Amino acid sequence: MNKKIFKITGLLLVFVLGLSVLSFAQKSPKSKFDFPPLKKINIPKVKQIELTNGMKLFLVEDHDYPTIDMRAMFHTGSVYEPADKVGLASITGDVLRTGGTKHLSGDEIDKKLETMAASIETGIGTTSGYASVSMLKENLPEVLGIFADILRNPIFAEEKIELAKIQARSAIARRNDNVHAITGREFNKLIYGADSPYARRPEYATIDAIQQKDIVDFYKRFFAPNNMMIAIWGDFKTKDMVKKIKKAFAGWEKRELNIPPIPKVDYKFHFSVNYIEKTDVNQTNIMVGYIGGLMNNPDLPALNVMNKILSFERMFKNIRTDKGLAYSVWGNYGSNYNYPGVFTAGAQTKSGSTINAIELMLQEMKRMKEEMVTEEELQRAKDQFLNSFVFNFDSRGKIINRMLTYAFYGYPLDFAAQIKQGVEKVTREDVFRVAKKYLKPDQVQILVVGNQAEFDKPLSTLGKVNVIDISIPEPKVEAPEATTESLEKGEQFFLKTVEAMGGMEKISGLKNFVSSLVLTQVVGPNEMSFDAKMISEFPDKLKMIMKTPQGEMEIIVNGEKAIMKSPMGSMPFPENQRKSLLANSARDPLFIAKYLKDYQIQFLGNKKFNDKNAVDLLFSKGDNVFHIYFDAKTLLPMGSSYQETLPTGPATVEEFVDDFRDVAGVKVPFHSVGKANGKKQSEVVIKDFQFNKSLDAATFTIEK
């Protein structure tokens, strides 16, 4: 009996063994793998030293490659720049590197470094500044010398400041070119506030206001050895490197710094729907969110797990994989080291599925609060975090940089390990608790950038829509400072031209005008002409009727109100265009003469305009600033120029007038050409022009 059992078991054993021999060949992907134990992570020794001047060093040797890298951090940031000089921190960080030192010009530094294939870069962000170095080890003496020289003796050469300003102005001009950049920037403004140090952006005026002295002062305020921490890794001997650093920075003394804490963020939770129109896109950029938190939040491990589940298990699997609505989609409660991060959920989807995608995103947020995540979801999220943890330590550069970051923001140096321990303990209940606490689908701010005409449903389905205007405030006209003398001279000269145009008495009697004209517009490669009529009553009533191939178009401006009528129906006339039309009227010399006391007129002297001798007067009325050029002989206007923001960005607009004819004793130009950045945009030929007509009372009425 026993024998028999043995035999059967033996057979079974052979059978089982046979199977296992067979299956030794391949393991199926989902079978259980017995992973051999993972080799222990060999975390290298990091040497930490504080020099007598207060500079803190972190060093780790890595002899595998003949290179040396460094990264320094400073407490500074754009949060410390004045609101009327936004851009100062960034320009300081840039020109620190490009502007040269007491010993070398910026261009010499570029050449020297690149010939050695070395790089030194510096920059200042929102709440910190950095300086990084990368080199072949044989160049250490020379590169370290230049690095110390840049940090200690920068001269911020005017020429390189100008270059940085050109770059900054060009970046402003280009900031609406890319729809993703618009979305990120404007979303940040919604969360932190448009004027908040954490969201505001440079404008032409703030860049123009920055002077060399501001930059030098900003540098001096923050760049001192006792405000510097530096990580150094690569092919060197630690002892020797410390000696070299000491030598390179010898004589750079510790000094008292007065760096206030970074500004507080004030946020009130509320729901809002915000829209930015981009007519040339077929995909909508969506971001929804509200203020997030800090990294030292004890809930951080549970939030990490929640983020993984919300982003991947829910948003990605449902909205991308299952619905095919987006390529990228996410939901993430963001945390920063030293000021609150942002919760964002976002996606880009074709215009026709915009509202659908938003609703699904909000629904996934709600679902996290209403039902507990599954055991499988939790396990996958935790496994991913824990099993990939070893990658935090797979290079010396990563290890030492993380340490530097933690030390810089005052976090424990083993912070990553603490988070790992936290994640190991996270339960489904923890995820549910933080989801309920931190997810607020009813109090999100929604930002939609796209082409509303093609949306699946009106955006207002979600709530009251706030339209955001992203047009770029015009650059200031660059002009010499006004003096009492130049202002007096300006007014006197203008009064002479008023005489040439028909005299003050006649001009102040003007009440309105009516003109028939042919308007030619340049559209792409073509010119399109149509008949038009223009009625204007001083100072702020306008009516334009244009006979276009699509039918009659009418624009009425009546003070603060404006409307556009077409065969398709009426629609509100965009506010910025209303302002632009009225600003245009106010640039008419006859208008100026009538309302002279509203203007400041500056005499800028003789100039060439349209290749003729002209006298240049600079007029300003509030922020309407423009030049009018008068013929030096006839004293009649020849044209004007000013800065304006067109849909393509800021432009210099010029108007050229001629063919003056006498209308009721007043000289009126019957022909004009408009150009933007030197290219023709429009042309007007007047057929008939009359002053002081009796107008129908309803001419400028705008019905509700």
Place this chain on the structure above:
Amino acid sequence: MKQKRLFVLLIILVLSLCLMASLALAQSFDSMKKKVSEYTLDNGMKFIVMERHDAPVASFHVYANVGAANEVNGITGISHLLEHMAFKGTKTIGTKDYDAEKKIFEQMDKLYAEIISTKYGLNPDTAKLSALNTKFTALQDEAKKYVINNELFDLFMQQGDAGINAYTSNDATQYINSLPSNRLEFWMSVTSDRFLNPVFREFYKEKKVVMEERRLSLENQPIGRLMEDFLASAFKAHPYHHSVVGHMSDLLKITRQDVANYFKEYYQARNLTVAIVGDVKAKEVFKLAKIYFGRLPKGPAPRPVRTVEPEQWGERIVKVSVQSQPILLVGYHRPAETDPDDAALSALANIIGQGRSSRLWESLVKDKKIAIQTGTFNGFPGTKFPNLVAFVAVPAKNHTNDECLELIEKEIERIKNEPVTAEELTKFKQSTKKGVIDGMKQNASIASTLTYFEVIHGDWGKAFDQITEIEKVTPEDIMRVAKKYLTVKNRTIGEIVPENEAE
């Protein structure tokens, strides 16, 4: 006189320092090279392993020698779509019942063909179309019942994959993983199954995702539009002329069968090259490779790309009109990277357009201040076939593409007629060396470099030898290639023109 002697001494000193450094570098490359070994399976699939035992991790790189350049009209974008489909699982991964779902796929494919022919035929019957669509949605819902959403992805992620991804380019499709090194056999098992038993499930949904990707990366970015039209003009015959993501109409109409056929042709063992870099033993890798990947069929060699870009007959100019500030791109045809002129062309590209002391940066950005950025693309849009070396300028506010072009032309004339300086040549050689070293620091980038050189140059060892080639470049070589390739007749100009300024 004295000064001159001092100068000569200095030069000798500098040269000998450089020489010493080069020797040290060559030695460290030699010792790295010794850590690499290779093995070719009977079916032609090649495995390259570099052992690095510092950290218990490894990077895995599968290089499929197929990309958008293998596509013809009608299936443009299929290489990239296939890359997406390679995440959808196998007969056992990502499904609850493969046999059941397979039947639904067949019905869906038939129905989809009918929808397309109805929708795009003459006089589309809208009632019929809507009925077909309803039926299609119902089938899609039924198929969904058998799907385990993203199971392949989850398997890798759950094992701690820190770098799961894939890329498709004009030349290649690459699948990347980074795992704790004790997951070697797991990777072998899942990846071999992935290429042995792929199932293209959720096909029609994934096409929509890819269409969103096209909108995201190409259609709604001014630069994306410029690149598409620029390449379409520069290449009139060779398939580098269409974008990797493909045309929208092709994406709409590509069938599951198209993808299966494409997979069969280009994903056989001999067309795949694998590099594994990290804390693994080469012997172990080769043993497991045989067990797991030995199962892949050998298959016939894929058809080579036939079309060669013919000589250009005259300058081509393309303008993209969009709501954006201007950007200028000037490209010249150049030979494939395997051509002997490659090193001199790299030097030319570097000296003209790379870095703060490059000629374009010095002239356009620093000196004349008419651009805020300049640069070079070399090996654009791929390197396997004859391609382009291109220069780019981003005009500063109130400056134009024309102004930038004028200065770029000036620099191009200069490099054709004057030898570059010794300093410039040193800059090129040193920065290339530094780049090669930096690329050898991370497992993932080493794996990518090894497969690249193995496939494009036929030998992974050239990844380490490229520095020797670079050393040989002389100022005369640069002048010669400049004269040969940088001619007006051989160039294409691409411009972003602000919409209301288009001419």
